[in-house]
Amino acid sequence: MAAEGPITSGAYILHHLTYLQLDLKTWKIVKGSSDFWVVNIDSMFFSVVLGLLFVFLFWPVARRATSGVPARWQGFVEISTEFFDRQVKDIFHKKSAFVAPMALLVGFWILFMNLMDLLPIDALPRAAEATGIEHLRVLPTADPAITMSMAITVFLLTLWYSFYNKGLKGVTKEALFQPFGKWLAPVNFILKVVEELSKPLSLGLRLFGNMYAGEVIFILLACMTLRFSAPATVTPVTYASFWIFAALAVITIALLAYGKGKWMRAWIPLILLVVIPIGSIMGFLPAIGAGVYIQILFATAWGIFHWLIIGLQAYIFMVLTVGYLSMAAENH
Numbered sequence: 001m002a003a004e005g006p007i008t009s010g011a012y013i014l015h016h017l018t019y020l021q022l023d024l025k026t027w028k029i030v031k032g033s034s035d036f037w038v039v040n041i042d043s044m045f046f047s048v049v050l051g052l053l054f055v056f057l058f059w060p061v062a063r064r065a066t067s068g069v070p071a072r073w074q075g076f077v078e079i080s081t082e083f084f085d086r087q088v089k090d091i092f093h094k095k096s097a098f099v100a101p102m103a104l105l106v107g108f109w110i111l112f113m114n115l116m117d118l119l120p121i122d123a124l125p126r127a128a129e130a131t132g133i134e135h136l137r138v139l140p141t142a143d144p145a146i147t148m149s150m151a152i153t154v155f156l157l158t159l160w161y162s163f164y165n166k167g168l169k170g171v172t173k174e175a176l177f178q179p180f181g182k183w184l185a186p187v188n189f190i191l192k193v194v195e196e197l198s199k200p201l202s203l204g205l206r207l208f209g210n211m212y213a214g215e216v217i218f219i220l221l222a223c224m225t226l227r228f229s230a231p232a233t234v235t236p237v238t239y240a241s242f243w244i245f246a247a248l249a250v251i252t253i254a255l256l257a258y259g260k261g262k263w264m265r266a267w268i269p270l271i272l273l274v275v276i277p278i279g280s281i282m283g284f285l286p287a288i289g290a291g292v293y294i295q296i297l298f299a300t301a302w303g304i305f306h307w308l309i310i311g312l313q314a315y316i317f318m319v320l321t322v323g324y325l326s327m328a329a330e331n332h
Helices: 009-016 041-064 072-091 099-118 123-130 144-177 182-229 236-257 263-282 287-329
Strands: 021-023 028-030 038-040
Touching (some): 009 182, 072 099, 099 144, 099 287, 144 182, 144 287, 236 287
């Protein structure tokens, strides 16, 4: 983030939550617009690139799969395919040639997009600034336009699949006569419309809400070292403090992870966890150092927990998509 003076927390957060936007009416880059004809270029770019990454990683394996003992990547692809196939068979009880491959694509595509949240919050935006791009958001699933577009696509797919399996007559009977019979057809129709519209809303907003919250938490953690992010305040002392305490944070994490009961590996990180924050509060240690140290520890802890959210949200979106297709194929 380019700055002429010290950066405030509010400005830092706003900067990281601003999209790189293109106005399709004027074909000019804009900032902070909510106009219908404005496209978030960064979200579109990363979502397309990560979708192509899935194709690049999985398609060659599907074409060149060999019998016998598979290579590591082929083994991973086979295990993943079998996992998604089992999930689809448990939910979708009719025969379909596209549901399982679609579930595999949706699951991994969303997983790849969610994984962008684990990149250092300033890494790609800083690189973009070096090329003249002022704003860049790298997490597509924190953009409601992306998540709702995917949810609406699922809605249209289930609508088509419902007509494909039941026909116009079957869909009309289900909308008008279920669940209260033909004498309450208007009520049945209203309930059906509400039920169908709630599906894309819940599907898209659930993914957006969870990933947006995760992104904001990482930004808030980055604010703990905001002083170092402001060019006007960087000195040789703060620069050295940054790297020294970053190294201490990595050592602490490594000792906590691989302590295995040994005295030094168990007590040294505990001593560091107590001494560094207290020393910073009392003025014995530089504030930037303690900020970096605490940020790395918190970001690591949140990142480990965030792995669960990242995988779970991709799995839930995939399962609900298959479930909605299953409901569209069933006759009530």
